[in-house]
Amino acid sequence: MNYKRHLITAALPYANGPVHIGHLAGCYLPADIYVRYLRSKGSDVKFVCGSDEHGVPITIKAKKEGVTPQQVVDKYHKIMGDAFKEFGISFDIYSRTSSKIHHQTASDFFKVLYEKGSFTEQTTEQYYDEEAKQFLADRYIVGTCPKCANENAYGDQCEKCGTSLSPTELISPRSTLSGAKPVLKKTKNWFLPLDKLSPDIKKYIEQHPDWKPNVYGQCKSWLDSGDGLQPRAMTRDLDWGVPVPVPGAEGKVLYVWFDAPIGYISATKELTSNWASYWKDKETRLIHFIGKDNIVFHCIIFPAMLMQHGDFILPDNVPANEFLNLEGDKISTSRNWAVWLHEYLIDFKDKQDVLRYTLCANAPETKDNDFTWKDFQAKNNNELVAILGNFVNRTLVLTHKYYEGKVPEAAQYIKEDLLILEEVARFPDKIAQALEAFKFREALAEYMNLARLGNKYLAETEPWKLIKTDAERVKTIMNISLQITCNLAVLGEVFLPFTSEKLFALLNVNPLKWGGAKQTNNMPAGHLIRKEELLFSKIEDTEIDIQIQKLQAAKKKNEEQVSAIASAKTAISFEEFEKIDIRIGTVLEAEKVKGADKLLKLLIDTGLDKRVIVSGIAQFYTPEEIKGKQVSVLVNLAPRKIKGIESQGMILMAQNQQGELSVVAPVKNNVNNGAGVK
């Protein structure tokens, strides 16, 4: 289909920390390359982004730092915006969701859906802090992780062992606001009934089988697997965000994932009075660049919202990337395992394009990928310096040496010249084809092939020899080399904008559009170029070692922190302790619970009786291993059904920092089944 215009969005980064290479590689860099390409082709395109500034983590950070949420987002909005700018991410607007225009837009959007009856109201029980007099978001509740005993697990996830949790799973939960023990209290919220919308969403997804396999596959998985889509709350009990604009919603705000994608709309509004044509005209192509963590929101929830609203076009493509790892480990903000853009700029001043190049060449397009400093160095030294930089330098040096910097005339083309020119002229289309398929690695590799072609041309024609015997011929060779250099500047603008700019300056030429690179006469004879200057410089081992050491230091620091032992729980009386009845028992039989990864069904002789206990130890004990072993059994725990099996008690396990379990049992063999543990 031929579109009149494009609207490109890049995921709104969450304003609670700076930007790292994973963000860049996964989302902002490919988006920027794509947009630069569209602009270079002369397309009507808008590129919008902004900070995502609502949600619970920001309020927590604010509390921790003793500042207001607004101060937190102001700080990171600036840091992130500056980092993007420094790396040449060419947003037409970098807005923010705390802006007035966004609040208005999001609020209006919600109202439309509300009035259309799109939402269902549901009353659920949520933890409530009676001292602070407010409902507690999952993140506001901390407690002991049932899996790894980390005392500071959040209500939605334990950051130590990575388990996702629900607040009610936490052992001894407490409010981070007041420290009080939260109580369950009823609250009403508005849900988007995705289950009912599922057929429309499915139809929409199935219209796009051309989406990247990871994206399409994951959407299908969400739609088809298990119980399918579930209703999702679009409002929250919180005081930081866009107030819910309907009666009876005091103290509630829009769910951050409801308001964030609307941020794309508000940013467009802020950018241009013509915003509606980018959002409501079927001839506009809407593309969301995101990381894989956002697929469900951009492919399912946001389109569902847009469909319900009715006025807007739907995303035509969502080319999500996978994740970038760093030196073999997952990038982690909290563990400081990251390369921060603002720090990179200090250590590698004016080397934005080197990082852009490395991240694009190694982009996690089809699967998670690894960034290593060694590879970064190799790509700089062996590719940017040796292939691209070197070709340009050879050409410029020879031009000055032979012609005092003036472009010589191509007197007469011979057959091999014509072949080269023909090949050179094909590059814009070749690269474009890859870009349009969101194959950025391939596009970049193709771009480098143009520089390779130039090097090869010089090596084969050997102008430095011919200059002594056939000076006329050399003019043509150098003319062609200069044309290639110019085209490298044109096509390089999308990948390496800083280098491209520098190159145009060296060539003393005004930047050309994409189609210009199909020409091989952009440098007219007699045109004076500037004195050569290196485009790239080698990166030495010492510079790389510094970075690696920096990471090792972060790792060491983490290990030290992890080894901290959780402090003791609050005191109980002896009477309370006496209520607990622990006995020694022997495992008679053990088998895996089918359909569950972590569960073993145990038959235990407790001395009192033989009873069935289901225990989540399958990852640490095979049935054969545990069979016949003595264990400690909490025998007076209320029975509970697990996976359809009634579990009568629990067996006690010791758990180490890694969450690994070990049976707690007598160390002498003089204890009978039924013996009490005191």
Place this chain on the structure above:
RNA sequence: GGCGCGGUAGCUCAGUUGGUGAGAGCGCAGGAUUCAUAACCCUGAGGUCGGGAGUUCAAAUCUCCCCCGCGCUACCA
């Protein structure tokens, strides 16, 4: 356990309507060369295409089973 994506040369990846002896870049080895940041250029070595079974005249490509990585999901008192 279920679902999705992926597992191809040392590294990063191309390659499926099944069919010329399985490819590219980087790395490595050798050669050639000096205009160029010891760069470029040429040649070469290197692969049980995760493992096994099957369908077929023919499978990296189709089917089944298994293993590994990433993610979602269930279970974990």
